[in-house]
Amino acid sequence: MREIDKMxxxxxxxxxxxxxxxxxxxxxxxxxxxxxxxERVHSKGGEPDGLYGxxxxxxxVSASSYAGDEIVFTRLRPGQWFGEIGILDGGEKTHDAHxxxxxxxxxxxxxxxxxxxxxxPEVHRALVALLCEHCRLxxxxxxxxxxxxxxxxxxxxxxxxxxxxxxxxxxxxxxxLGALVGxxxxxxxxxxxxxxxxxxxxxxxxxxxxxxxxxxxxxFAD
Amino acid sequence: MREIDKMxxxxxxxxxxxxxxxxxxxxxxxxxxxxxxxERVHSKGGEPDGLYGxxxxxxxVSASSYAGDEIVFTRLRPGQWFGEIGILDGGEKTHDAHxxxxxxxxxxxxxxxxxxxxxxPEVHRALVALLCEHCRLxxxxxxxxxxxxxxxxxxxxxxxxxxxxxxxxxxxxxxxLGALVGxxxxxxxxxxxxxxxxxxxxxxxxxxxxxxxxxxxxxFAD
DNA sequence: GATAGACTGTCAACTTGTTTACATTTAGTG
DNA sequence: CACTAAATGTAAACAAGTTGACAGTCTATC
Numbered sequence: 001m002r003e004i005d006k007m008x009x010x011x012x013x014x015x016x017x018x019x020x021x022x023x024x025x026x027x028x029x030x031x032x033x034x035x036x037x038x039e040r041v042h043s044k045g046g047e048p049d050g051l052y053g054x055x056x057x058x059x060x061v062s063a064s065s066y067a068g069d070e071i072v073f074t075r076l077r078p079g080q081w082f083g084e085i086g087i088l089d090g091g092e093k094t095h096d097a098h099x100x101x102x103x104x105x106x107x108x109x110x111x112x113x114x115x116x117x118x119x120x121p122e123v124h125r126a127l128v129a130l131l132c133e134h135c136r137l138x139x140x141x142x143x144x145x146x147x148x149x150x151x152x153x154x155x156x157x158x159x160x161x162x163x164x165x166x167x168x169x170x171x172x173x174x175x176x177l178g179a180l181v182g183x184x185x186x187x188x189x190x191x192x193x194x195x196x197x198x199x200x201x202x203x204x205x206x207x208x209x210x211x212x213x214x215x216x217x218x219x220f221a222d
Numbered sequence: 223m224r225e226i227d228k229m230x231x232x233x234x235x236x237x238x239x240x241x242x243x244x245x246x247x248x249x250x251x252x253x254x255x256x257x258x259x260x261e262r263v264h265s266k267g268g269e270p271d272g273l274y275g276x277x278x279x280x281x282x283v284s285a286s287s288y289a290g291d292e293i294v295f296t297r298l299r300p301g302q303w304f305g306e307i308g309i310l311d312g313g314e315k316t317h318d319a320h321x322x323x324x325x326x327x328x329x330x331x332x333x334x335x336x337x338x339x340x341x342x343p344e345v346h347r348a349l350v351a352l353l354c355e356h357c358r359l360x361x362x363x364x365x366x367x368x369x370x371x372x373x374x375x376x377x378x379x380x381x382x383x384x385x386x387x388x389x390x391x392x393x394x395x396x397x398x399l400g401a402l403v404g405x406x407x408x409x410x411x412x413x414x415x416x417x418x419x420x421x422x423x424x425x426x427x428x429x430x431x432x433x434x435x436x437x438x439x440x441x442f443a444d
Numbered sequence: 445g446a447t448a449g450a451c452t453g454t455c456a457a458c459t460t461g462t463t464t465a466c467a468t469t470t471a472g473t474g
Numbered sequence: 475c476a477c478t479a480a481a482t483g484t485a486a487a488c489a490a491g492t493t494g495a496c497a498g499t500c501t502a503t504c
Contacts, residue, residue, distance in 0.1 A: 065369035073364065089354035094361045128350055131357060132311035138360035139316045142295065145367050146404055147287035150491080173451065182368055184492055189453065205500055206451070372461080395481065406462055411483065427470055428481070445504105452499070462489070469482065474475105 008055050009106055014081050014126065015053075022120040029112040035099035046093040048086025050109045051127075054078050057103025061095045062179075072179040074137070075100065084130045087113055148220055150183045151191050155216040157181055158201075158208060166213035173206050230277050231328055236303050236348065237275075244342040251334040257321035268315040270308025272331045273349075276300050279325025283317045284401075294401045296359070297322065306352045309335055370442055372405045373413050377438040379403055380423075384432050391431040399430070 009015060009027050016023070032055070035041055041052065044063055059076040073095055076082060086093060087110050117124040144153050157180050161170045172180075178188040192208065195201045200216055202209040210216070231237060231249050238245070254277070257263055263274065266285055281298040295317055298304060308315060309332050339346040366375050379402050383392045394402075400410040414430065417423045422438055424431040432438070 063365050063369065067369075069369060071365075071368040085354055085357055088350055091354070091358065094358060128310055128353070131350070131353060132307055132313065135307055135353060135357040135360060136313065136316060138357060138364060142360060142363055142367070143285050143293075145364070146293040147285065147289075147291060175451080185452085186454085186493085187491055190491095193453085203452085397481075407482085408463085408484085409461055412461095415483085425482085447504085448502095450499100450501085453497085455495090457493085459492070460490090462487105464487085465485090467483080470480085471478100472480100473478085 009053075012053060012055075012106075013079055014130070018126055019120065019122050022116055022123050025116050025120075026108055026113070026123070030106045030108050033105050033107060035103045035105065037099060037101050039099050041097035041099060041103075041105065042083075042093055044093050044096050048083070048090055048092065048110055050083060050107045051081055051087055051113055052083045052097070053081045053106040053108070055104040055106055058100040059103060059105075060098050060100050062098070063095050070179060071182060072176065073141070075180070081130055082134070084127050084134070086110070088127060088131060145182065150181055150187060151194075152220040154181045154183075154188070154191055155219045158210065159213060159216055162210050162213060167210055169204060169207045169209040171207045177208070231275075234275060234277075234328075235301055236352070240348060241342065241344050244338055244345050247338050247342075248330055248335070248345070251338075252328045252330050255327050255329060257325045257327065259321060259323050261321050263319035263321060263325075263327065264305075264315055266315050266318050270305070270312055270314065270332055272305060272329045273303055273309055273335055274305045274319070275303045275328040275330070277326040277328055280322040281325060281327075282320050282322050284320070285317050292401060293404060294398065295363070297402070303352055304356070306349050306356070308332070310349060310353060367404065372403055372409060373416075374442040376403045376405075376410070376413055377441045380430060380432065381435060381438055384435060389432055389435065391426060391429050393429045395428050 006027055009030060010023065015026065018026070030053075035057070041059060042049075054076050056078050058078075059082075061073045061076060061082065062070050063073065064070045082097070083093070085091065113123070113127070117127070144156060148156070154177065157177070158170055161172070162168050174188045174192065175185045178185045181188065183191075192201065192203050195216075196203055198212075198215070200210075200212045202211060228249055231252060232245065237248065240248070252275075257279070263281060264271075276298050278300050280300075281304075283295045283298060283304065284292050285295065286292045304319070305315070307313065335345070335349070339349070366378060370378070376399065379399070380392055383394070384390050396410045396414065397407045400407045403410065405413075414423065414425050417438075418425055420434075420437070422432075422434045424433060
C-alpha cells in the first residue's frame with residue numbers, strides 16, 4: 001500500500017476514533033482498490049468479504065427487482081464505511097454497490113477484522129455502532145416511504161445532501177433523484193418545477209440549488 | 223418474580239442459547255409485566271429502558287405519521303425479543319409497540335444487561351445477532367415496498383405467518399393486513415377476492431385460509 | 445465549433461389505489 | 475334470542491403517479 005493511502009486512511013474519522021494500536025493493525029491489513037465510473041463494487045447476495053470504506057469518489061447503494069427496476073437506497077460520501085453487517089453475522093450482502101464516479105475504497109478483510117475484534121473490544125464496539133446507525137437509517141427510510149408523500153420524501157433526501165448551513169447546490173440528475181425518492185423522472189421534474197415557482201429552489205443542469213431550506217423543512221415538520 | 227414465570231423464561235430459545243450463568247443472571251434481573259389488550263408497551267422516541275421479550279400474547283410494532291396514519295412494521299409472536307438497538311447504542315425507540323391481545327413480557331433493564339455483557343461476551347454477541355436479524359428484516363421490507371406490488375407484498379406477509387407446512391389459517395383482519403402491507407382495507411379485500419376466485423385462499427371472518435401456498439409463492443419468485 | 449450522448453421539459457393516456465358511502469355479515473354479550 | 479360493535483362486501487368518483495413519446499437543452503470532447 002502506498003504511503004499516501006495510509007495517510008488518507010489514518011485521517012478517516014471512523015478509524016481515527018479507534019485505539020492507536022488497533023488502528024495501525026487495521027491499516028496494515030487494508031487493501032486499497034480503485035473502481036472506475038459505473039464499476040460494480042459488490043452485489044446483493046455476495047459473500048461477506050470485508051468492510052468497505054470510501055476514501056474518494058461516490059458509491060451508490062441499491063437493489064433491483066427481477067423486472068429490472070432499480071431503487072437507490074443511498075449514496076455514500078467519502079469517509080463512510082459499509083458492509084459491517086456481513087462482518088458481524090457472516091450473512092450475505094444486503095445490497096448492490098456501484099461506483100458513481102471513479103472511486104477509491106479501502107477494504108478490510110473480514111477475517112482480519114474479526115481477529116482484531118477478538119483482541120480489541122473497541123473495534124467490535126465501533127462495528128456495532130456502525131450497524132446501529134445503518135439500522136436506524138433503514139427504519140427511518142421505511143417510515144418515510146409509508147408515511148410521507150413523494151414530495152415530502154424528496155425534500156428530506158435533498159436536505160440530507162445540503163451542507164449544514166442550509167444553502168447550496170445538490171449535484172444530482174433528476175432521474176437519480178427520482179430513483180432515490182421512489183418516483184419517476186417525470187414526477188421528479190413536476191415537483192421540482194412546483195418548488196421553483198415558489199422560489200424554494202432553482203433547477204440547474206444536473207443539480208438542484210436550494211434557496212429556502214426552511215420551506216422544504218416545513219413540508220414534513222407539521 | 224413467580225416461579226412459573228422463571229420456568230417460561232428459561233425455556234425461551236434466545237435465552238436458552240446463552241451460557242447457563244449469564245442466563246441465570248439475566249433471569250434474576252428480569253421483570254415480568256402484563257399488558258392488557260391494546261395497551262401501549264412503549265412509544266417511538268422513548269428512552270432505551272431495556273430489552274423486551276414476548277412471553278405470551280401478541281405485540282404490534284408500528285409507527286404513525288403526524289396525520290395519524292399508522293403503518294404496522296411487524297407483529298411479534300411469543301419467544302421474540304426486541305428493543306436491542308437502544309441497549310447497544312443508547313438511542314431512542316424506533317417504533318411504537320402495542321399489545322394486540324393480553325400479553326406477558328419480560329423486560330431486562332438496560333443497565334443490568336450492559337453489566338452482564340461486560341462480563342459475558344456471549345450475551346453481547348447474542349444482542350448483536352438480534353440486531354443483525356432485525357436490520358436484515360428492515361432491508362428486506364424496504365426492498366419489498368419499492369420493488370414489489372401490493373399483491374406481491376401481501377403474499378409475502380401472509381406466507382410469513384403460515385406454519386412451515388404451507389397450509390393453515392392466518393388470523394388477521396383485512397384492515398390490519400392492509401396496514402401491514404401498506405394498502406387500504408378495500409384494496410386488501412379486492413386482492414383477497416381475486417385470490418379466492420383462483421382457489422389460492424379462502425376468506426374467513428377475521429382471517430385468511432391458505433389453500434395453495436405454492437401459487438402465492440410464485441407471485442414474487444419469477 | 446460541431447456533434448453525440450446525456451439530461452430536461454412537457455403532455456396525454458393509462459393504471460393503480462384511495463376515498464366516500466352504504467349495505468351486509470359475523471361474533472360476542474346481556 | 476336480540477342487539478351491538480366490529481368486520482366485510484361493493485361501487486363510483488377521485489387522486490396520484492407511471493408510461494411512452496418526442497422536442498428541446500446542455501456538456502464534454504473530438
